[in-house]
Amino acid sequence: xxxxxxxxxxxxxxxxxxxxxxxxxxxxxxxxxxxxxxxxxxxxxxxxxxxxxxxxxxxxxxxxxxxxxxxxxxxxxxxxxxxxxxxxxxxxxxxxxxxxxxxxxxxxxxxx
Amino acid sequence: xxxxxxxxxxxxxxxxxxxxxxxxxxxxxxxxxxxxxxxxxxxxxxxxxxxxxxxxxxxxxxxxxxxxxxxxxxxxxxxxxxxxxxxxxxxxxxxxxxxxxxxxxxxxxxxxxxxxxxxxxxxxxxxxxxxxxxxxxxxxxxxxxxxxxxxxxxxxxxxxxxxxxxxxxxxxxxxxxxxxxxxxxxxxxxxxxxxxxxxxxxxxxxxxxxxxxxxxxxxxxxxxxxxxxxxxxxxxxxxxxxxxxxxxxxxxxxxxxxxxxxxxxxxxxxxxxxxxxxxxxxxxxxxxxxxxxxxxxxxxxxxxxxxxxxxxxxxxxxxxxxx
Numbered sequence: 091x092x093x094x095x096x097x098x099x100x101x102x103x104x105x106x107x108x109x110x111x112x113x114x115x116x117x118x119x120x121x122x123x124x125x126x127x128x129x130x131x132x133x134x135x136x137x138x139x140x141x142x143x144x145x146x147x148x149x150x151x152x153x154x155x156x157x158x159x160x161x162x163x164x165x166x167x168x169x170x171x172x173x174x175x176x177x178x179x180x181x182x183x184x185x186x187x188x189x190x191x192x193x194x195x196x197x198x199x200x201x202x
Numbered sequence: 203x204x205x206x207x208x209x210x211x212x213x214x215x216x217x218x219x220x221x222x223x224x225x226x227x228x229x230x231x232x233x234x235x236x237x238x239x240x241x242x243x244x245x246x247x248x249x250x251x252x253x254x255x256x257x258x259x260x261x262x263x264x265x266x267x268x269x270x271x272x273x274x275x276x277x278x279x280x281x282x283x284x285x286x287x288x289x290x291x292x293x294x295x296x297x298x299x300x301x302x303x304x305x306x307x308x309x310x311x312x313x314x315x316x317x318x319x320x321x322x323x324x325x326x327x328x329x330x331x332x333x334x335x336x337x338x339x340x341x342x343x344x345x346x347x348x349x350x351x352x353x354x355x356x357x358x359x360x361x362x363x364x365x366x367x368x369x370x371x372x373x374x375x376x377x378x379x380x381x382x383x384x385x386x387x388x389x390x391x392x393x394x395x396x397x398x399x400x401x402x403x404x405x406x407x408x409x410x411x412x413x414x415x416x417x418x419x420x421x422x423x424x425x426x427x428x429x430x431x432x433x434x435x436x437x438x439x440x441x442x443x444x445x446x447x448x449x450x451x452x453x454x455x456x457x458x459x460x461x462x463x464x465x466x467x468x469x470x471x472x473x474x475x476x477x478x479x480x481x482x483x484x485x486x487x488x489x490x491x492x493x494x495x496x497x498x499x500x501x502x503x504x505x506x507x508x509x510x511x512x513x514x515x516x517x518x519x520x521x522x523x524x525x
Contacts, residue, residue, distance in 0.1 A: 123231070144228055
């Protein structure tokens with residue numbers, strides 16, 4: 091992206107951090123392993139580094155929103171993730187929060 | 203051991219104990235995927251140089267492992283203000299007490315004042331470093347073991363001291379203290395005997411020689427001290443704008459630096475030994491002289507930096523203040 095400044099980069103990073111969590115949860119309604127998840131997100135326009143994605147998956151699993159299991163596929167051990175029951179129950183509510191937030195912000199921006 | 207194993211070994215060393223091997227297996231998978239992707243692009247297996255480049259792109263082992271750390275800081279934002287508070291309150295007291303007690307004890311044990319001063323200074327430096335280190339370790343442990351207490355506290359207006367508004371006193375106090383120091387320097391410069399600083403019985407035969415100072419530019423130094431006293435006096439009665447004060451201060455600093463450089467370039471001795479001294483004191487004299495030159499050189503560099511900063515400050519547009 092042209093003409094970014096360090097402050098701009100930092101704010102964009104902060105904006106992305108929360109929304110990436112939402113994107114990951116949403117993409118994991120279908121079981122995927124790290125590589126395909128990254129590709130899904132990248133194809134949708136949300137590129138994310140492995141070094142950021144894997145710790146995030148682990149954190150979400152620690153929080154009980156994801157379940158994972160190791161399975162051999164294509165000759166290699168891979169860790170497959172998908173939403174846990176708690177994650178399935180929580181996702182629609184987080185999506186509601188998201189829509190609510192964007193509506194509120196749109197209202198605020200429309201005041202300009 | 204191939205290059206990927208080597209890389210993962212370095213990541214592993216930095217990972218927290220919990221889940222270590224699990225995390226490692228996952229990273230191995232991620233790296234394997236990347237490797238497959240890359241070699242599919244090239245249509246052949248990667249060589250070592252390409253593998254290394256790929257791992258470099260993946261990230262430094264320290265950075266990768268840091269992402270899995272639950273507490274990435276030594277002292278977190280909640281405990282840090284308390285840490286800083288304790289440090290600011292206790293450290294000066296500890297330093298002063300160590301210095302005074304150390305100096306008094308050394309004199310009582312028969313050291314001459316210069317020795318006592320140097321010894322107490324060394325002891326104070328040791329105590330300060332040890333205190334900062336120990337306090338940091340203690341707060342590092344507290345950070346990991348004790349949740350920050352603010353949830354349990356409630357701020358009450360009635361329990362806090364009423365705020366007194368005291369405009370300018372800080373600046374006035376500083377200016378008066380600086381004026382006092384400048385006047386003392388002036389008095390001492392004009393009344394000290396030109397060749398010795400301290401009575402020789404205090405220093406065990408060593409005397410600081412002002413010969414070099416007076417011989418070269420004694421009057422120039424006098425003018426610098428006088429101008430400094432004048433500047434602080436004007437600042438104390440608020441007669442100078444912030445911009446003018448910066449400008450004058452920077453100029454005086456630059457002038458002192460130039461004078462000090464000229465002294466450094468002259469060969470006159472800074473320390474002379476007086477009275478009957480043993481031959482071994484010759485070496486001591488050399489060491490003191492060298493130390494003094496070094497200190498003067500550091501002071502020159504510091505003054506020049508301050509002068510440049512002062513000029514920049516004076517020349518840039520002043521921000522509007524709220525009052």
